[in-house]
Structure formats: structure tokens, C-alpha cells
Amino acid sequence: MLRTGRILLALSACLLAGSSFAERDGKTIAVANSAGPVEVKIIAFNDLHGHLEAPRLSLLLPAAHKAGNFVPAGGAAYLGSAIKSLKQANPYHAVVSAGDMIGASPLVSALFLDEPTIEAVNAFGIDFNAVGNHEFDKGYAELLRMQNGGCAKFTPREPCALSKPFTGANFGFLAANTYQADGKTLFPATGIKTFGSGTQQVKIGFIGLTLKNTPHIVTPAGVAGLTFTDEARTANALVPELKAQGADAIVVVIHEGGTTDGTPDDSCPSLSGAIVPILERLDPGIDVVVSGHTHRAYICDYGKRNPGKPFLLTSAGQYGTLVTDIKLTIDPRTHKVVAKSANNVIVQGDAFVNHAGVRIQPSDDYPRFVKDSEVDAIVSRYTDAAASLSKRIVGRLMTPLTRRQVASGESELGNLIADAQLAATQSAEHGGAQIALMNPGGVRADLYVPYGGGDLSYGQIFSVQPFGNNLVVKSFSGAQLRGLLEQQFKRRATANDHPRILFPSTGFSYAYNLQKPAGSRISAMRLNGRPIIAGEIYRVTINSYLAYGGDQFSLFNQGGHISGGELDIDALEDYLRKHSPIQPPATNRITRIN
Structure with missing residues (x-):
């Protein structure tokens, strides 16, 4: 099979008068002209x-x-x-x-x-x-x-x-x-x-x-x-x-x-x-x-x-x-x-x-x-080779968690993942993170259990986060953080394009208004109830995909590197084990104005 250049797949030349050849199930057969x-x-x-x-x-x-x-x-x-x-x-x-x-x-x-x-x-x-x-x-x-x-x-x-x-x-x-x-x-x-x-x-x-x-x-x-x-x-x-x-x-x-x-x-x-x-x-x-x-x-x-x-x-x-x-x-x-x-x-x-x-x-x-x-x-x-790992129980949900986004752009599952990544990096040993942000494209499946509660398997959470990204903690000024959030709206080429809203961890909140000019849409940024200060430094957890500018968030490249290492799926598994049974997290961390 050709590996380089143009690929040409040609069937055998006709050897029988009045017939041509075609491929069926890997075999060459005669077909009447x-x-x-x-x-x-x-x-x-x-x-x-x-x-x-x-x-x-x-x-x-x-x-x-x-x-x-x-x-x-x-x-x-x-x-x-x-x-x-x-x-x-x-x-x-x-x-x-x-x-x-x-x-x-x-x-x-x-x-x-x-x-x-x-x-x-x-x-x-x-x-x-x-x-x-x-x-x-x-x-x-x-x-x-x-x-x-x-x-x-x-x-x-x-x-x-x-x-x-x-x-x-x-x-x-x-x-x-x-x-x-x-x-x-x-x-x-x-x-x-x-x-x-x-x-x-x-x-x-x-x-x-x-x-x-x-x-x-x-x-x-x-x-x-x-x-x-x-x-x-x-x-x-x-x-x-x-x-x-x-x-x-x-x-x-x-x-x-x-x-x-x-x-x-x-x-x-x-x-x-x-x-x-x-x-x-x-x-x-x-x-x-x-x-x-x-x-x-x-x-x-x-x-x-x-x-x-x-x-x-x-x-x-x-x-x-x-x-x-x-x-x-x-x-x-x-x-x-x-x-x-x-x-x-x-x-x-x-x-x-x-x-x-x-x-x-x-x-x-x-x-x-x-x-x-x-x-x-x-x-x-x-x-069969993956069965023992795939079926391992990692936690319990009280209700299904989906990627379905509310009006602000948040989702229950996205916020849960952000919370898990913050929890994994909050200690001084792992970066002392104060905020975690998760990209919606990195959440690939919903977590379904019966209404009333059910166990979660490792295979289920792997389907949600299959990329194997590492968690990275970077430092940003309040002004840089605002600039990062403004980049959520950069992708909108037409009125039908939706902003790519980053899911925020608990304790971090802000508002946005798409009627405002580009660069001035973010307001009311707060961390644990206190206003974000432009000149202060904040420690933010992101996955390695975002850390290097993925999804056009180029400003993530400007952060000072503090630490990194743990896999995102490991952070989610650890969070589920420690906090089960899991109730859906709130989706009121972002306020969409107008």
C-alpha cells in the first residue's frame, strides 16, 4: 500500500470480452458491461x-x-x-x-x-x-x-x-x-x-x-x-x-x-x-x-x-x-x-x-x-483486556450529571470537574491553587445513573475525560485573568456562534455582557466573595491543553508556571471517592447580563 504521494487504487484490466471487473468483499468479480x-x-x-x-x-x-x-x-x-x-x-x-x-x-x-x-x-x-x-x-x-x-x-x-x-x-x-x-x-x-x-x-x-x-x-x-x-x-x-x-x-x-x-x-x-x-x-x-x-x-x-x-x-x-x-x-x-x-x-x-x-x-x-x-x-x-479497570467503582451520584449548559454557559458536570481539579491542587505541595477553569470541549460524555442514585465506574468517567491531560497551576494577575475571560468571546465569527465559556470552580464568580464592546464584557469578578484586584496575583489550575494556548486561549501562555503533574482523570476519581454521594454542583457562578 502506498504511504506517500498520490494514492491510486485501480482494478484489474478487463480480461474477458464484454465484461469488466469490480471488487466485492475483497474479491475481484466480473461484471457485465x-x-x-x-x-x-x-x-x-x-x-x-x-x-x-x-x-x-x-x-x-x-x-x-x-x-x-x-x-x-x-x-x-x-x-x-x-x-x-x-x-x-x-x-x-x-x-x-x-x-x-x-x-x-x-x-x-x-x-x-x-x-x-x-x-x-x-x-x-x-x-x-x-x-x-x-x-x-x-x-x-x-x-x-x-x-x-x-x-x-x-x-x-x-x-x-x-x-x-x-x-x-x-x-x-x-x-x-x-x-x-x-x-x-x-x-x-x-x-x-x-x-x-x-x-x-x-x-x-x-x-x-x-x-x-x-x-x-x-x-x-x-x-x-x-x-x-x-x-x-x-x-x-x-x-x-x-x-x-x-x-x-x-x-x-x-x-x-x-x-x-x-x-x-x-x-x-x-x-x-x-x-x-x-x-x-x-x-x-x-x-x-x-x-x-x-x-x-x-x-x-x-x-x-x-x-x-x-x-x-x-x-x-x-x-x-x-x-x-x-x-x-x-x-x-x-x-x-x-x-x-x-x-x-x-x-x-x-x-x-x-x-x-x-x-x-x-x-x-x-x-x-x-x-x-x-x-x-x-x-x-x-x-476483555480493559474490563477490570473499566468496571471499577469510583463513586456514587445521586442524579445524572450532564454537559447541558444553562443560560450562563455553565454545566453541572463541567463545574464538578473544575471543583475536582481545584481540590487536587489546593495544597501548597500541589500548587496552592485558588481557582480552576475547565474547557467545555474537554468534557466528552455525560454521567448517567438512575434517578435516585447509582454507582459510577472508571469506564464512565474515562469517557468524560479521555485525553489524559495533566493539571497545571499557573499564576496570573487579576488583569490577566480578566483578559483570559474576555478571550471566551473571541471565537464568535457570526451571531450564531456561541461563546466557549470556561467552567469555573466553586468560590469564583463573575458576570459578562455580550452587548458590551469586545474587551469590556467581563465584570464583577470575585473570589470567595472578595473582588479580584487587577494588580494581585492569583493561582489558577488548568489542564495541559489550555496551559499551552488550546482553544485559542493564547493568554494562558503568559502565566507563570508554578506546578503540574497529576492527570485530570485521577483528580476526578479522587474527588468522587472523597465526596460521594455527589449532588449536582450549583450553576450560579457566572451571571449572563442581557
């Missing part, structure tokens, strides 16, 4: 995030079926089966992922450095993955290991714990707009897959893109030396190259996305987000844009919204709960796509009882898939 157009299936998913086990999520069945019927969705063994089932429907197929296949993963994958997820996706049989931001969570050297294999150690955790050696991905990573210092892309920019032969041969070109904003939302050290260029400009420059290589259709696979309101399977008039300005600048010669990043599911005929941009835009949500079935009909004589359509298929999984005590079970009114045995064996192998 026809005089008409050729139909190719593109199968897509995104934002798997290492969810090998069922994520205990439910999706609403389409309106054509039983109204109000939610079904369980997700689980790698079911996703692998769904993908293989869609492949069997058409021997002309390609499978792509729009990034964040790994990173921010649950314990079963993260404990083994996401090697289990790569092995499971190898069993799916896919062609390309457009690298997402979370693939850089452990640095790009570790990401190269995910592609190429091997047991070189780039993180505190030991690689190749079960697989000796780890062989890497059997599919191609694409990163057209991610450049190294030598001017070469970190991974290949494009790939081509060829179907049929002779007068019936068609080619699909793929462009893989990582969101340009990646350096601002990952640990800076993990992407040091890399440059992320403009997505649309990069893609447009590659279109003529792919056309010159004979591509009849071009698919952009991009780890960037949007959000929609209402029914998504139309022109998506409510579509918003960072994907929109990219689409508005893309070459109209592109046929399909497979997107991700926002964890939203949608299928949009973008040409109805802007006739000059006739793209089909898709996203399959998150965690393997959906897979997108895209159909392209190509006329091999004119080398044009004459029809295209897409449908998001629910990957129905195992029945479960949700936090409200309601049993969510599969429905026979919608396609169901049998677990793929090869994928299931991989998942079981790693699940």
Missing part, C-alpha cells in the same frame, strides 16, 4: 471517536416508519456489518471517513492508544480517512504510527500492549491542506479509485481535508511545525489535477461541518457553520462534499440553495450511529455525473435501558444488521 451510465456507491461515516462498544445512544426512526419510535444506534460490529451490507448492494463502491476516527475515545480504545479502532476499521474494509483535528491529540508522530504501524513510543502510555506488533491502517489517510516544514503534505492529498474498464470505465477522485482551525483546538505541541492551509483554496487547486488523471467525479472528504434545523434531507435552508463559507468558494466541478466535525447528521442538495454550487453535502452524525449511502450515476461517454442522491442509514444496535428507565430496542420497521464477527472479535478482545 452495459451501454448506459455507471452507478457507483460511496459509503461514508465520520467522527467515530473510537466508539467500539455501543455508545448507548438512540435515534428517531424516519417519519415513514413508526412516529416517535427511537431505536438504539451504534457499535463497531454493527457499523462494520452495515458497511459490508451496503458494499454487497453494488460491486462498484468506495468507503470513506471524514475524520476524527480516533481521539477523544472511550476507555476500551484510548487505553490501547486507539490501536483497537484502527484494527476494527481495517476489518470494515475502507479506502480513505480524511484526517480530523482529534487525530492530532497525541501529536502527529503518533498519528503517523497509526498509518504506518510499529511500536515506537510517543506518549506516556505503552504502545502495542496487545498487538505485537501493531501493523497500522490498511487504508489511506488523506490530508491535502496539512503541510510539513519541507513543503510536503503530512499524508497524501488525494486518492483515485477506478471502476470497470474500456468504454465503461469510470474514476472517482477523492480530496481529503483537515479543518484549517486545527492548531487552535489541539495541543499546540502536537502540531508544532505543521501548517494548515485554507480548505477551499486547497481543494480547488487539486480539481484540475484529478481531472487530468481522468477523474469523472470528485468527492471532497472534509473534517469540517455545519448545523441544520428541521428536516435535513432537502436544500437545508437553515444550514450554518464553518462549512458554508467553504462551500461558497468551492469549485463547482466538485460533486459531493462528505463532512464531519460538528457531530450533526444532514443531507443537503446544496444546489437548491445556490445553483452555482451543485454539491451534495452529507454528514453521518457521530460515533457510528449512522452511515451515509451515496449514489453517483456517471455517464462514461461524457465523463459527467448525471444523477446523485444520498440517504443516512441508522446503524441499529443492542437494546438498552436509558437513564430515564425506558427500554430502547431495535425496530423491524427499519433495516437491521447482524454483528460482524471479525469486528466483534476485535472489540471483545480489547474489552
Whole structure:
């Protein structure tokens, strides 16, 4: 398999008159030629995030079926089966992922450095993955290991714990707009897959893109030396190259996305987000844009919204709960796509009882898939290896704690984590912290227990904080602290963008007013009832991701380093043990004015 340069996947030349060849389940089969157009299936998913086990999520069945019927969705063994089932429907197929296949993963994958997820996706049989931001969570050297294999150690955790050696991905990573210092892309920019032969041969070109904003939302050290260029400009420059290589259709696979309101399977008039300005600048010669990043599911005929941009835009949500079935009909004589359509298929999984005590079970009114045995064996192998750690009881909650944000931007779970990090660093030995601030993007799951109370396992809290960040205590003046909080609103490119509010620890409070000019929105900062003084020094606990300027909080770099070391998840576990049973913390630490 090619590791560098352009990836070309070509099927064998036709050896039988009147026939061409295609791939089905890893075997080359003869397919009779026809005089008409050729139909190719593109199968897509995104934002798997290492969810090998069922994520205990439910999706609403389409309106054509039983109204109000939610079904369980997700689980790698079911996703692998769904993908293989869609492949069997058409021997002309390609499978792509729009990034964040790994990173921010649950314990079963993260404990083994996401090697289990790569092995499971190898069993799916896919062609390309457009690298997402979370693939850089452990640095790009570790990401190269995910592609190429091997047991070189780039993180505190030991690689190749079960697989000796780890062989890497059997599919191609694409990163057209991610450049190294030598001017070469970190991974290949494009790939081509060829179907049929002779007068019936068609080619699909793929462009893989990582969101340009990646350096601002990952640990800076993990992407040091890399440059992320403009997505649309990069893609447009590659279109003529792919056309010159004979591509009849071009698919952009991009780890960037949007959000929609209402029914998504139309022109998506409510579509918003960072994907929109990219689409508005893309070459109209592109046929399909497979997107991700926002964890939203949608299928949009973008040409109805802007006739000059006739793209089909898709996203399959998150965690393997959906897979997108895209159909392209190509006329091999004119080398044009004459029809295209897409449908998001629910990957129905195992029945479960949700936090409200309601049993969510599969429905026979919608396609169901049998677990793929090869994928299931991989998942079981790693699940068994992680079981003793995952099932360990670490505390007790009196009610579920979620990431759901109140009007101020706080959440119960976010505030609890901030309290845990403050408690872990309050002693003089550990930094003498007075305040802790937690970023919302670092809280990756909710903590569900039955109403009335229930035990928490280590696996549950690991899903909440899977990154393995260290706690860092830094010193800031009151004036610097105000400046840091002002940076919460810097990200707002449009009126629809929400501030990224940092969760504060108990005892620290302030107010903000978005009607005020930038730089003057923060007021009434207090610590344990006393006003924050501009010239005084305060000791603040943050995780290592924020400490080096993550999430565009560049002013965190200016703090004086006092101490660091403990893992964030260890701090949370220790807090839960000491304070159980846990009641929800107050969400009145921040006041939003107007």
C-alpha cells in the first residue's frame, strides 16, 4: 500500500470480452458491461471517536416508519456489518471517513492508544480517512504510527500492549491542506479509485481535508511545525489535477461541518457553520462534499440553495450511529455525473435501558444488521483486556450529571470537574491553587445513573475525560485573568456562534455582557466573595491543553508556571471517592447580563 504521494487504487484490466471487473468483499468479480451510465456507491461515516462498544445512544426512526419510535444506534460490529451490507448492494463502491476516527475515545480504545479502532476499521474494509483535528491529540508522530504501524513510543502510555506488533491502517489517510516544514503534505492529498474498464470505465477522485482551525483546538505541541492551509483554496487547486488523471467525479472528504434545523434531507435552508463559507468558494466541478466535525447528521442538495454550487453535502452524525449511502450515476461517454442522491442509514444496535428507565430496542420497521464477527472479535478482545479497570467503582451520584449548559454557559458536570481539579491542587505541595477553569470541549460524555442514585465506574468517567491531560497551576494577575475571560468571546465569527465559556470552580464568580464592546464584557469578578484586584496575583489550575494556548486561549501562555503533574482523570476519581454521594454542583457562578 502506498504511504506517500498520490494514492491510486485501480482494478484489474478487463480480461474477458464484454465484461469488466469490480471488487466485492475483497474479491475481484466480473461484471457485465452495459451501454448506459455507471452507478457507483460511496459509503461514508465520520467522527467515530473510537466508539467500539455501543455508545448507548438512540435515534428517531424516519417519519415513514413508526412516529416517535427511537431505536438504539451504534457499535463497531454493527457499523462494520452495515458497511459490508451496503458494499454487497453494488460491486462498484468506495468507503470513506471524514475524520476524527480516533481521539477523544472511550476507555476500551484510548487505553490501547486507539490501536483497537484502527484494527476494527481495517476489518470494515475502507479506502480513505480524511484526517480530523482529534487525530492530532497525541501529536502527529503518533498519528503517523497509526498509518504506518510499529511500536515506537510517543506518549506516556505503552504502545502495542496487545498487538505485537501493531501493523497500522490498511487504508489511506488523506490530508491535502496539512503541510510539513519541507513543503510536503503530512499524508497524501488525494486518492483515485477506478471502476470497470474500456468504454465503461469510470474514476472517482477523492480530496481529503483537515479543518484549517486545527492548531487552535489541539495541543499546540502536537502540531508544532505543521501548517494548515485554507480548505477551499486547497481543494480547488487539486480539481484540475484529478481531472487530468481522468477523474469523472470528485468527492471532497472534509473534517469540517455545519448545523441544520428541521428536516435535513432537502436544500437545508437553515444550514450554518464553518462549512458554508467553504462551500461558497468551492469549485463547482466538485460533486459531493462528505463532512464531519460538528457531530450533526444532514443531507443537503446544496444546489437548491445556490445553483452555482451543485454539491451534495452529507454528514453521518457521530460515533457510528449512522452511515451515509451515496449514489453517483456517471455517464462514461461524457465523463459527467448525471444523477446523485444520498440517504443516512441508522446503524441499529443492542437494546438498552436509558437513564430515564425506558427500554430502547431495535425496530423491524427499519433495516437491521447482524454483528460482524471479525469486528466483534476485535472489540471483545480489547474489552476483555480493559474490563477490570473499566468496571471499577469510583463513586456514587445521586442524579445524572450532564454537559447541558444553562443560560450562563455553565454545566453541572463541567463545574464538578473544575471543583475536582481545584481540590487536587489546593495544597501548597500541589500548587496552592485558588481557582480552576475547565474547557467545555474537554468534557466528552455525560454521567448517567438512575434517578435516585447509582454507582459510577472508571469506564464512565474515562469517557468524560479521555485525553489524559495533566493539571497545571499557573499564576496570573487579576488583569490577566480578566483578559483570559474576555478571550471566551473571541471565537464568535457570526451571531450564531456561541461563546466557549470556561467552567469555573466553586468560590469564583463573575458576570459578562455580550452587548458590551469586545474587551469590556467581563465584570464583577470575585473570589470567595472578595473582588479580584487587577494588580494581585492569583493561582489558577488548568489542564495541559489550555496551559499551552488550546482553544485559542493564547493568554494562558503568559502565566507563570508554578506546578503540574497529576492527570485530570485521577483528580476526578479522587474527588468522587472523597465526596460521594455527589449532588449536582450549583450553576450560579457566572451571571449572563442581557
